[in-house]
Amino acid sequence: MKQFSFNDESLTLPDSAFELVEHLGFNSAEQAKWAWFELSGAVLSHYLADEEARLQALLTFFYQERGFQTADEYFAIAAADLGMCFMLRRGNSTTLATALKLLAKQLDLQLDLLLLPGATVLVCTMAGEFRYIDPLTGRFLSRHDLHSLVKGELGNAAPFKARYLKPANNQLILMRMMSELKSAAVLAHEFEAAMECCNLMLAWYPDELNLHRERAFIAHQLGAIHVATADLQFFIDNNPHDPMVELVKMQLRELGEESQTFH
Template identity: 65%
Template sequence: MQRFPSDDKALSLPETAFELCQYLGFSEIKQVQWAWYELSGAVLSRYLFDEELRYAALLKWFYQDLGFCEKAEYFSREAADLGRCLQSRQGNSTTLATALMLLGQELDLKTELILLPGTTVMSCQLAGEIHYVDPLTGQSLNREQLHALVRGELGNWAPMKDNYLKPASAKQVLTRMLHELKAGCIIERKFESAMECCSLLLDWYPDDLNLHRERAFIAQQLGAIQVATADLQYFIDNNPHDPIVELVKMQLQELGEETQVFH
């Protein structure tokens, strides 16, 4: 049975993000809920009749008055935790953009998240025109700058695809958060938590071959050789023509030489 529903309609922001991080043992839901209630109540004082002035007031309040900014340890687990971001007012592009989007919605602004490769930006529709903002700085972004972000992640050859600018669903945002939490855990060598992040993602995307390969790596760090072996074999069986399959077969052979350690 899935620990969290896979139906997008059953997922919500920020509630599900708070629940996920408490489930993973990263933050206490009551504390982060109070931080959210305080911010979502305070932002209403920026409710101006003119929509464009309201948007400008939101950005000034968020970045200048409250001081939300990029966390120095950008790839850390804490930067990827939405609750921690609300409390410390520091985060990565996804947590900052999510906080800004949600506060914009409290002001009846048409704010949404755009999941570019490697980074997240916020969009806001004003008078029929879409405005994009860099969540790390609060600065406006044009299409050329958005393309530069894509090229920075994928290489100079990468085109700017229209689907990159499609607004993200709650499930897509939560998926990115879980990937970023997992990456932070791996960097900090918290492999048990990384394994749980991977398992939660596999609840939602059981056929994702790359997730199975990632879980195999994490399981190996934990000494769970049987789990790692099963995931690598699943990758090979379901992706026999992938260019890296020979490398995966070598990994599988090496695992067969290791001793199972139970945790």
């Protein structure tokens, strides 16, 4: 796989997302761009003077006229691919939210992504109040609904943290997309693509311990025992009091035995 990297100055949506997926070998950036151009031009006919009416027109265009909806295979690679979302009009919460955010910009509406644990939602400020939108359905959500999404992912005792309401920038959106593409690639046994997602995310966040542990698993599937061993050792050295450390130490011992068997 060719070398590929992002820097903060070059990050744009949707182009960076299209380039990422093409780099991973899942889709053509050119095809994705044509699907985006068609939609971004078509939505302009819904530019109304009243901001509230414009938002409603956007939601009607997106969900009813163009038929965007939740992907049947929610955790598949296609659902996590923004280009495929534009082409098939199916996606997960992150790709649908990003598509809607980009189309909103065409109508001078600012929709931002909130990256909740396990789900992505949209927020806009209108008439002096925050409006939260479920990208899977287009319906408006309350703060109580947002907390329910968090509890659904983390458990009923999970608190709702103030940071969940911080709008995501392009880097964080792409990180979420890469994380979801990585998980989808693992499910599809596309381990080289999953490994590349880990490498790209670690280039931005080299000290993210759970990413090192995830990369160790993927490297093991690819037979890269030395990489897997180094990542597990990094996790142990930098997180000695984590409840998972004993399990990680066991994995490390098993890798050592496997490495000796190969030799």
